[in-house]
Amino acid sequence: MMAGHAPGNGRAPGAGNPRSPATLEAPHPRPGDPAITPELVEDHGLSPDEYAQIRRIMGRQPTFTELGVFSAMWSEHCGYKNSKRLLRLLPTQAPWVIQGPGENAGVIDVGGGHALAFKIESHNHPSAVEPYQGAATGIGGILRDVFTMGARPVATLNSLHFGDLDRPRVRYLFGGVVKGIGDYGNCVGIPSAGGEVYFDRGYEDNPIVNAMCLGLMRTDDLIRGTAEGVGNTLMAVGARTGRDGIHGATFASEELSEGDDEASRPQVQVGDPFTEKLLLEASLELIASGHIVGIQDMGAAGLTSSGVEMAGRSGTGVEMDVALVPVREAGMTPYEILLSESQERMLVVAEAGKEDAVREILEKWELEAETIGSVTATGSFRVLEDGVAVADIPALPLTEGCPTYERQGEEGDEVRALRQMDIAAHTDPPAGLEDAFLRVVGSPNVASKQWVYEQYDTTVRANSIERPGGDAGVIRIPGTKRGVAASTDCNGRHTYLNPRAGAMGAVAEAARNVACTGAVPMAITNCLNFGSPLKPHIQHQFREAVLGMRDACAFLETPVTGGNVSFYNETDGKAVYPTPVIGMVGVIDDVETVVRHAFRDPGDPILLLGSNTGELGGSEYLYVLHGLVAGEPPPVDLAAERALQRCILTMAQLRLLKSAHDVASGGLAATLAECCLGRPRTGRSVGAAVNFADPLPDTALLFGEDHGRAVITCAPEDADRLLLHAENYGVPCARIGTVTEPGAPLEIETPSSRLRLEAETLRKRYYGVIPDIMNQAG
Amino acid sequence: MTRFTVEVLVTPRPGLLDPQGKAIHHALSSLGYDAVEDVRVGKAIYLEVAAATPEDARERAEEMCRKLLANPVTEDFRITAEADGTAP
Amino acid sequence: MTRFTVEVLVTPRPGLLDPQGKAIHHALSSLGYDAVEDVRVGKAIYLEVAAATPEDARERAEEMCRKLLANPVTEDFRITAEADGTAP
Amino acid sequence: MKIAIITFPGSNCDQDCHRSIELAGGSPSYVWHRETSLRGADAVIVPGGFAHGDYLRPGAIARFSPIMDAVTAFGEEGGVVVGICNGFQVLCEAGMLPGALLRNESLSFQSHHCRLRVERTDSVFTSGYRKRQVLGMPLSHADGSYYADAGTLAVLEEERRVLFRYCDAQGNASAEANPNGSLKNIAGIVNARGNVLGMMPHPDRAIEAVLGSVDGLPFFESIVGAVAREEVA
Numbered sequence A: 001m002m003a004g005h006a007p008g009n010g011r012a013p014g015a016g017n018p019r020s021p022a023t024l025e026a027p028h029p030r031p032g033d034p035a036i037t038p039e040l041v042e043d044h045g046l047s048p049d050e051y052a053q054i055r056r057i058m059g060r061q062p063t064f065t066e067l068g069v070f071s072a073m074w075s076e077h078c079g080y081k082n083s084k085r086l087l088r089l090l091p092t093q094a095p096w097v098i099q100g101p102g103e104n105a106g107v108i109d110v111g112g113g114h115a116l117a118f119k120i121e122s123h124n125h126p127s128a129v130e131p132y133q134g135a136a137t138g139i140g141g142i143l144r145d146v147f148t149m150g151a152r153p154v155a156t157l158n159s160l161h162f163g164d165l166d167r168p169r170v171r172y173l174f175g176g177v178v179k180g181i182g183d184y185g186n187c188v189g190i191p192s193a194g195g196e197v198y199f200d201r202g203y204e205d206n207p208i209v210n211a212m213c214l215g216l217m218r219t220d221d222l223i224r225g226t227a228e229g230v231g232n233t234l235m236a237v238g239a240r241t242g243r244d245g246i247h248g249a250t251f252a253s254e255e256l257s258e259g260d261d262e263a264s265r266p267q268v269q270v271g272d273p274f275t276e277k278l279l280l281e282a283s284l285e286l287i288a289s290g291h292i293v294g295i296q297d298m299g300a301a302g303l304t305s306s307g308v309e310m311a312g313r314s315g316t317g318v319e320m321d322v323a324l325v326p327v328r329e330a331g332m333t334p335y336e337i338l339l340s341e342s343q344e345r346m347l348v349v350a351e352a353g354k355e356d357a358v359r360e361i362l363e364k365w366e367l368e369a370e371t372i373g374s375v376t377a378t379g380s381f382r383v384l385e386d387g388v389a390v391a392d393i394p395a396l397p398l399t400e401g402c403p404t405y406e407r408q409g410e411e412g413d414e415v416r417a418l419r420q421m422d423i424a425a426h427t428d429p430p431a432g433l434e435d436a437f438l439r440v441v442g443s444p445n446v447a448s449k450q451w452v453y454e455q456y457d458t459t460v461r462a463n464s465i466e467r468p469g470g471d472a473g474v475i476r477i478p479g480t481k482r483g484v485a486a487s488t489d490c491n492g493r494h495t496y497l498n499p500r501a502g503a504m505g506a507v508a509e510a511a512r513n514v515a516c517t518g519a520v521p522m523a524i525t526n527c528l529n530f531g532s533p534l535k536p537h538i539q540h541q542f543r544e545a546v547l548g549m550r551d552a553c554a555f556l557e558t559p560v561t562g563g564n565v566s567f568y569n570e571t572d573g574k575a576v577y578p579t580p581v582i583g584m585v586g587v588i589d590d591v592e593t594v595v596r597h598a599f600r601d602p603g604d605p606i607l608l609l610g611s612n613t614g615e616l617g618g619s620e621y622l623y624v625l626h627g628l629v630a631g632e633p634p635p636v637d638l639a640a641e642r643a644l645q646r647c648i649l650t651m652a653q654l655r656l657l658k659s660a661h662d663v664a665s666g667g668l669a670a671t672l673a674e675c676c677l678g679r680p681r682t683g684r685s686v687g688a689a690v691n692f693a694d695p696l697p698d699t700a701l702l703f704g705e706d707h708g709r710a711v712i713t714c715a716p717e718d719a720d721r722l723l724l725h726a727e728n729y730g731v732p733c734a735r736i737g738t739v740t741e742p743g744a745p746l747e748i749e750t751p752s753s754r755l756r757l758e759a760e761t762l763r764k765r766y767y768g769v770i771p772d773i774m775n776q777a778g
Numbered sequence B, C: 001m002t003r004f005t006v007e008v009l010v011t012p013r014p015g016l017l018d019p020q021g022k023a024i025h026h027a028l029s030s031l032g033y034d035a036v037e038d039v040r041v042g043k044a045i046y047l048e049v050a051a052a053t054p055e056d057a058r059e060r061a062e063e064m065c066r067k068l069l070a071n072p073v074t075e076d077f078r079i080t081a082e083a084d085g086t087a088p
Numbered sequence D: 001m002k003i004a005i006i007t008f009p010g011s012n013c014d015q016d017c018h019r020s021i022e023l024a025g026g027s028p029s030y031v032w033h034r035e036t037s038l039r040g041a042d043a044v045i046v047p048g049g050f051a052h053g054d055y056l057r058p059g060a061i062a063r064f065s066p067i068m069d070a071v072t073a074f075g076e077e078g079g080v081v082v083g084i085c086n087g088f089q090v091l092c093e094a095g096m097l098p099g100a101l102l103r104n105e106s107l108s109f110q111s112h113h114c115r116l117r118v119e120r121t122d123s124v125f126t127s128g129y130r131k132r133q134v135l136g137m138p139l140s141h142a143d144g145s146y147y148a149d150a151g152t153l154a155v156l157e158e159e160r161r162v163l164f165r166y167c168d169a170q171g172n173a174s175a176e177a178n179p180n181g182s183l184k185n186i187a188g189i190v191n192a193r194g195n196v197l198g199m200m201p202h203p204d205r206a207i208e209a210v211l212g213s214v215d216g217l218p219f220f221e222s223i224v225g226a227v228a229r230e231e232v233a
């Protein structure tokens, strides 16, 4: 499909003058461009109706280059055509929100003159094709989204969902993704603050790889991705443009199918983290210098989307000459240069006359910067090649004019049957309770992710207060006592069975994780990973998930400041579980008061906040012991959830808590085991003696994933005060046991059983399972 | 059976960015080696293989490349086989 | 001046532990390639150099190796130079 | 006590070292790698990170940065030079310390807590520790496996130039406690004169209780103290 390049594609700098009168001419087809046929339009992911609309906007037939631009801008990835209407339902306001959705990243006020920029992005398709580079460039992209806001990245998180680990292909993907994330972030020097990893056959062919970044700045250093001031100069900064990732944005919006590996090869983008580091430092220096008015990452759809979006946001136009863009390969066509997704590039709008000052800063960081065009008053996205017009499109219709759809949705029959299945018949542990306990704690989903996060630098910059391995990561704001906390969460099985309850649960769990560290949940970013929105059951999943997220965010007062939609996560018609990943951020006033998850001293009382209802629907227990993904997932009582979190926060502020750990995947069994085992390497593990009086079946009690619960400990003399506080908040609170000596077993008594789990056995299961699987060959 | 040393050279596919090559090129330029016009970096893998003939050794190596040694999405490979004694 | 492709093969010195080679050897064994008796892994660096003669190109490359491309404590290197056209 | 922290474009731990020196009572300042003078510094730190991306070999390119001539000269005159993590790799590549740092035996980047045994306390870097004290601090690297040929190793041991060894909680330098395959569990060494040190773990990330360890603080205090007393040139 890619046309051969035309002769005379000169690359001499200054060969084209973007302001010459020739630019007034309308673009003509370039020699060698393919003819615009219905097939070509379809290849570009545009429907006949959409194409008709393009013709109306243009008042003529678009050129091949223009068609490419429309295709990219009206792709799902850039245009959100199948999600925009629903996303408008999300709550986005709060007094602390400085920047809501629509920018490179959301920004909130975290007090003390500091602002937090944060955003999450998917790199699912590239990671399926080439896990190492796919994941690495995902980290690169999300870092750029944050530092182009003027914020210095201080932490990354990730959310990963793969098929079952017994598949060699899955191990290959998992290993490559983790290494890719690590190598990239480590080189740039950004600590990892946390994440999540799930394994379930629902992700067999389509891994979900989402990367999140947090950045900090002074509130007045905020800069937006705009192209303001007619006559200002457009500069291409950073790496050269190559043929990589051409059509990546459209590619990310189509299903993968068998044999795509071959066809997708030219689209593989290779990450260069060192260049990213240079770009980061140079960008922050540029922003501080005041020489620039806008800056944006050339992410999906590269130069096209950055140019169009910057013009669109400020109501101006831009004009650029592709012959001036530094390229990596000879003979690239305007189409290729405009749509290339080569990494580590930025588009900068410099104040007219400040180009040399800009260049000087970039030169210090060994980066290239070329003037490629200017801001105009025409309102159009105009592209020249050596002074000859090749594209001229009104900018606003490219961004705002993208057609949007809300299709009719309907729950799939298969899911409905699974959801309504009577799971009570499948709750008995096949080989006894102790065996079930060890298999749940030793399931890769529950087991320690140490193998993952020890490949990530978690301590660089010496501000990591709570590292991965607890509930949420906590990073100190440099030079202060304050900290920001973050967690990424989505239980795909829950969202599969009931997208609305599942999405509410993801918000609730993320907020709970943040609250358990003593930080106040403030806002979310989200990454919505779904199958094809053209299918009614996916449309249903999407709508329900958005509504669940809306309700939970509104009630918990954690508005949505941005996010990302990734559709078409399907292979051969089989979609992933609907996976609306929530990235929650919070604030803590004094990092000295951070609460950690591990039990500490023998003799400390153990209390349970919240009540046990024994929800086994969609649980890890059912999957591991019975191979089932079925039942109604745990419902979320938002009022109870909010009360629980506020209660924990009060207790934390009063410094009454010696530990706090939320209850999620794997239920109380997982939580208690983790509290006893503590941290790998530094921590010592302790035992516990626990006693439950709830009249529930043992499996429901131990493995139920009911929301709204946390296990806490305190000094013996503080137990009564905790009970009083809980009562004030209306949160059920019961003393369930006592911490015992290091090396002692975890002993659990229920109305019908007694369990004794030796410390060493637990340790081996919890820490051993993932390394053992990954170190086996193949 | 003879023992052969098979040299497998795995290189990044043309067109793909090669950050390692780029960095080395940059370093060589700043050391004053202006005559260097491009640098690409790959892996050199030496396999000691027992096989009946060099062709046999090479064939096996080719299979190993396809299966494990090279990433078909990002890398190409070349193979030479020599009877033992020449490996580094 | 002609453009030469200089192939520089940098390999771990004999006797040095080569964990990468070991890992590949292990992986090949578990794929059933029992005929593989040893694996060593190094770097293949391709330099495009403008030079008058192949010897000239090789000599420059040798200097670059000594200065930068190989670590004399842990690595050996070999160089071949060919007039352009053969690089991968 | 002016302490220069060399910053390369890929340095990541420059600020961590800056704060460490401040907490230890010294006055740190940054020196950009393209500069040629240490501006009268009394000691030099080469911090962690990825100096020039380090795609070829860690530290291989950094040693050609203009500032390195001054650092080398300073070390030869007996000035205190410290390389931490990437800094250790740079000093080895520059020939200021013997040996090399190879890819971790696990082939993975490793970032976790480790334990170190202090081998001697009569050095400018370790006077603040107790003999055979076991320290806990983070490590974070992909290439930290210390290698030197047998002859060099023998000299290092004989001249007691190994200052830190990886060990377990009891202080045993066991194979299990070796995180990366370093020969003889070596985590940090000095040059023959004892004024240039390289170590892989990060004392600069172990300077505050809230970060989980303060075991790195005496390291910086030792250096600041020694320089203040002018024990070294």
Ligand SMILES: Nc1ncnc2c1ncn2[C@@H]1O[C@H](COP(=O)(O)OP(=O)(O)O)[C@@H](O)[C@H]1O
Residues within 6 Å of the ligand: A157, A158, A159, A160, A192, A193, A194, A195, A196, A197, A445, A446, A449, A452, A453, A467, A468, A469, A470, A471, A472, A473, A489, A513, A662, A664, A665
């Ligand atoms: N991909 C990952 N990257 C970094 N840290 C991770 C990753 N996956 C899990 N972790 C860390 O491991 C710990 C446990 O994760 P998880 O089981 O998902 O916890 P929870 O159920 O409390 O959300 C958390 O601290 C989390 O940050």
Ligand SMILES: [Mg+2]
Residues within 6 Å of the ligand: A470, A471, A472, A513, A661, A662, A663, A664
């Ligand atoms: Mg949790």
